[in-house]
Amino acid sequence: MASNPVDKQPQSEPFAADLLRGHTDTIVLGVLRDAQRYGFEIYKTIRDATGGLYEIKEATLYATYRRLVKDGLVEASWGDETQGGRRKYYRITDAGRAVYRKNVQDWTATQNIINKLLNVKGGTP
Amino acid sequence: MSHAEYTNIHRYLDEAFTGLEMTADLQDLKEEIRSNLAARVAELQTDGTSAEQAAATAIEELGDVQEIIGGESEVPVSVPATHAGAFALNKVTPRSGFVIGAVLLSLVAVAALLWFALVLVSGGSAAAAVLSTVVLWLTAGILTTWSLRQETSQNYPVPRRRALGYGASSAAAVAGLTLMAMVSTAGMGLVVAGAFVLLGSVVGFIKLGISQTNRKKPWIRAVQRDYQAMDRFSQDPVAAARFGIYTAVIWIIALALFVLLSFTVGFAFSWLALLGGLVVFMVVLARMLFPAGEGAAQQTKQK
Numbered sequence: 001m002a003s004n005p006v007d008k009q010p011q012s013e014p015f016a017a018d019l020l021r022g023h024t025d026t027i028v029l030g031v032l033r034d035a036q037r038y039g040f041e042i043y044k045t046i047r048d049a050t051g052g053l054y055e056i057k058e059a060t061l062y063a064t065y066r067r068l069v070k071d072g073l074v075e076a077s078w079g080d081e082t083q084g085g086r087r088k089y090y091r092i093t094d095a096g097r098a099v100y101r102k103n104v105q106d107w108t109a110t111q112n113i114i115n116k117l118l119n120v121k122g123g124t125p
Numbered sequence: 126m127s128h129a130e131y132t133n134i135h136r137y138l139d140e141a142f143t144g145l146e147m148t149a150d151l152q153d154l155k156e157e158i159r160s161n162l163a164a165r166v167a168e169l170q171t172d173g174t175s176a177e178q179a180a181a182t183a184i185e186e187l188g189d190v191q192e193i194i195g196g197e198s199e200v201p202v203s204v205p206a207t208h209a210g211a212f213a214l215n216k217v218t219p220r221s222g223f224v225i226g227a228v229l230l231s232l233v234a235v236a237a238l239l240w241f242a243l244v245l246v247s248g249g250s251a252a253a254a255v256l257s258t259v260v261l262w263l264t265a266g267i268l269t270t271w272s273l274r275q276e277t278s279q280n281y282p283v284p285r286r287r288a289l290g291y292g293a294s295s296a297a298a299v300a301g302l303t304l305m306a307m308v309s310t311a312g313m314g315l316v317v318a319g320a321f322v323l324l325g326s327v328v329g330f331i332k333l334g335i336s337q338t339n340r341k342k343p344w345i346r347a348v349q350r351d352y353q354a355m356d357r358f359s360q361d362p363v364a365a366a367r368f369g370i371y372t373a374v375i376w377i378i379a380l381a382l383f384v385l386l387s388f389t390v391g392f393a394f395s396w397l398a399l400l401g402g403l404v405v406f407m408v409v410l411a412r413m414l415f416p417a418g419e420g421a422a423q424q425t426k427q428k
Contacts, residue, residue, distance in 0.1 A: 039157060040164035058161070059188035062154070071343035087164075088157040093338030098281030 024064050029100040036091035131184050132177035134162040141190045211344040217278045234264040258303040266296030279345045294329035297322050357414050368413045375406050
């Protein structure tokens, strides 16, 4: 699928984009859990995981990387590519894993509460 | 800012970064954006988009590049006064189960060590020697793993598998040392076996050490950034280098004395050499970090 975001209106998204944006840090940590990745790889993984439904703006991602590195939740390093330009890789730290696990727990608890308050049965509306 | 007309990512980036003082951080960011844009362009081209259209789309998707740059150059405001508050917010009280357990385990370890020493000195049964060492290395391993699994005010817990690795390496280190200590009762074979176990422990620690990532909490990193240059060794690299040499000399002498005393006087007293080394080391550390002249100089300056 060649996505063309130019004709996509962010206002008409059928989900709470603000709510999603609030979890960008955790989403990135989750993407880095199993392997170290570079910026575009992270972006692509998030885009493909939602089937192109949700795209985080890359500008938001750069701010996220900077914050995560500053807080010591991920570490950045330049890889040595034999062809093409070098890439900056991010990998999760032990602190990052702990924060990821805690955020997922918090989210699960919050989700349960919201589901209860909205009278959603079971958790899947 | 309109950037739909750009069909070349390099020209686009060069123009976006013109007029800025190119710090190392900014250069780094520019290269990172460039590599990500290039990756996106390559992906679009494999889907059949023309080179120019691919570049335009990639640039469009990037969003506001000035916003990214703006975030980079913004100076974080450090407010040391909030650190006390940060500590209060992040304080983690140790779990009582762990504290009690760790104290009990330490007592068991000390008892096992004393028992082992007695067996070595007075020549007890082989079973007693084996039992005391097994207890000793088990407690060492469990204590290490358990401590690393604890969340503290400063650190997040180490993931389970890595904590087990550290525990196994510590247990192997203790096992190797005790095996080598039994040389006087059980012969040279044990020294070789102990050396191999110790080697395994060292390899384990090296593997864990080079793959160790940050586990400090964000707030403690903020505190460290603010106070980074405050201690003597970061202000005065020469003092740090001098201290490194002193340390090496102190421990080489202490170890040499330990080996010498072990063979002449015996294990009952040779450990005093290591204790002496530790005392000298701590005194030197205190003298290096807080020079005697400096406090007096500051006092006279204040007058």
